Amino acid sequence: xxxxxxxxxxxxxxxxxxxxxxxxxxxxxxxxxxxxxxxxxxxxxxxxxxxxxxxxxxxxxxxxxxxxxxxxxxxxxxxxxxxxxxxxxxxxxxxxxxxxxxxxxxxxxxxxxxxxxxxxxxxxxxxxxxxxxxxxxxxxxxxxxxxxxxxxxxxxxxxxxxxxxxxxxxxxxxxxxxxxxxxxxxxxxxxxxxxxxxxxxxxxxxxxxx
Amino acid sequence: xxxxxxxxxxxxxxxxxxxxxxxxxxxxxxxxxxxxxxxxxxxxxxxxxxxxxxxxxxxxxxxxxxxxxxxxxxxxxxxxxxxxxxxxxxxxxxxxxxxxxxxxxxxxxxxxxxxxxxxxxxxxxxxxxxxxxxxxxxxxxxxxxxxxxxxxxxxxxxxxxxxxxxxxxxxxxxxxxxxxxxxxxxxxxxxxxxxxxxxxxxxxxxxxxxxxxxxxxxxxxxxxxxxxxxxxxxxxxxxxxxxxxxxxxxxxxxxxxxxx
Numbered sequence: 001x002x003x004x005x006x007x008x009x010x011x012x013x014x015x016x017x018x019x020x021x022x023x024x025x026x027x028x029x030x031x032x033x034x035x036x037x038x039x040x041x042x043x044x045x046x047x048x049x050x051x052x053x054x055x056x057x058x059x060x061x062x063x064x065x066x067x068x069x070x071x072x073x074x075x076x077x078x079x080x081x082x083x084x085x086x087x088x089x090x091x092x093x094x095x096x097x098x099x100x101x102x103x104x105x106x107x108x109x110x111x112x113x114x115x116x117x118x119x120x121x122x123x124x125x126x127x128x129x130x131x132x133x134x135x136x137x138x139x140x141x142x143x144x145x146x147x148x149x150x151x152x153x154x155x156x157x158x159x160x161x162x163x164x165x166x167x168x169x170x171x172x173x174x175x176x177x178x179x180x181x182x183x184x185x186x187x188x189x190x191x192x193x194x195x196x197x198x199x200x201x202x203x204x205x206x207x208x209x210x
Numbered sequence: 211x212x213x214x215x216x217x218x219x220x221x222x223x224x225x226x227x228x229x230x231x232x233x234x235x236x237x238x239x240x241x242x243x244x245x246x247x248x249x250x251x252x253x254x255x256x257x258x259x260x261x262x263x264x265x266x267x268x269x270x271x272x273x274x275x276x277x278x279x280x281x282x283x284x285x286x287x288x289x290x291x292x293x294x295x296x297x298x299x300x301x302x303x304x305x306x307x308x309x310x311x312x313x314x315x316x317x318x319x320x321x322x323x324x325x326x327x328x329x330x331x332x333x334x335x336x337x338x339x340x341x342x343x344x345x346x347x348x349x350x351x352x353x354x355x356x357x358x359x360x361x362x363x364x365x366x367x368x369x370x371x372x373x374x375x376x377x378x379x380x381x382x383x384x385x386x387x388x389x390x391x392x393x394x395x396x397x398x399x400x401x402x403x404x405x406x407x408x409x410x411x412x413x414x415x416x417x418x419x420x421x422x423x424x425x426x427x428x429x430x431x432x433x434x435x436x437x438x439x440x441x442x443x444x445x446x447x448x449x450x451x452x453x454x455x456x457x458x459x460x461x462x463x464x465x466x467x468x469x470x
Contacts, residue, residue, distance in 0.1 A: 111314070113309050115274075115305060116303065116305060116309030119303035120372075121297075121323065122321050123295055131311060209312050
């Protein structure tokens with residue numbers, strides 16, 4: 001069967017796998033952002049936490065994704081087979097790009113501006129929320145963009161632990177030695193990644209100051 | 211121009227035996243044993259080369275730095291005994307390149323301290339308009355713009371307006387006109403000098419430019435390697451018999467030295 005006929009005959013299945021995939025990515029990204037952005041704000045002000053937080057996040061990135069999914073299975077509460085475990089792994093994977101960009105963006109604000117803010121009598125919290133954060137927003141968003149693209153790709157591997165998504169076709173295609181089936185998962189995943197990259201890239205440019 | 215007599219109530223800022231060392235390491239002294247008073251309503255210029263400790267003295271006044279030894283008093287209270295946020299909201303601060311917030315409009319930049327002080331929005335708007343007019347920027351034209359849309363001179367005018375926003379009795383200025391082209395600089399210096407007399411603020415002005423010091427200062431404090439080496443009126447300064455003062459006066463044309 002050529003890829004196109006496979007695609008046409010399985011379109012509803014592919015469509016629902018794409019939806020599953022997007023859901024997986026959106027949930028993981030929401031948690032990753034909710035953890036990494038505040039953590040980035042924290043480590044800008046607390047020097048001693050900086051290397052610990054960035055170090056831990058880097059370690060997660062170095063673990064091969066398939067292994068990370070595997071490691072999580074036996075862990076109580078977050079582990080097991082299925083979507084929950086996959087989401088945890090995806091969150092851990094997405095942390096570093098967001099955390100690093102949040103930290104770099106917040107700490108890279110022009111010192112003259114920070115000096116002025118301090119001299120105006122702004123408190124540290126006001127400087128963080130009203131000066132550093134808006135000025136770092138486009139860099140933070142660049143981190144979110146990188147993390148989203150990575151997550152869309154890594155999420156295909158989540159099918160290995162029964163989380164569903166477009167990876168289902170890829171694994172099935174590998175087992176069946178069928179390019180058509182692999183492409184039915186790989187092409188929508190690639191398109192999703194490109195689409196997310198363009199969309200977030202546009203948002204990033206819009207939020208850029210100066 | 212003679213300095214006013216020094217009665218205690220006339221003193222706005224006082225340095226009493228102030229030393230400042232980086233990380234409190236004595237060998238890294240930036241300011242050594244400075245004692246100095248700034249009188250109410252005067253413009254005191256801190257003149258010195260780069261690294262002479264001028265900016266450090268300025269930052270000791272608004273508590274952005276704390277003396278290693280000695281004390282700095284503002285309105286009779288030691289900066290170490292004052293809440294730094296409260297202290298700074300009562301002291302205007304203008305720096306080189308203005309340090310405006312690029313993501314704020316001109317109106318938001320100027321209205322920052324009043325908004326931090328929780329003024330009513332209508333009162334802030336009225337104050338912003340008044341201040342833009344004061345520094346020679348047409349409010350309807352400039353209020354909604356962002357700093358990047360302004361020239362260096364215009365940005366510096368906004369910087370002055372922002373510092374004056376909450377009507378602080380004290381203004382600290384760190385080479386505010388240093389990054390401007392000579393023509394704009396001269397224009398702003400003249401306007402600022404007139405404004406300073408009119409507003410009756412206590413101003414501490416840091417510069418390395420002897421002409422600017424002579425033009426704006428009622429008194430000039432000469433700093434060298436963190437020490438106060440001379441203090442007096444511009445006329446006194448030109449007659450000083452100190453090598454560092456001579457070095458600065460040597461930058462002037464003979465005619466400038468004579469007519470002051």
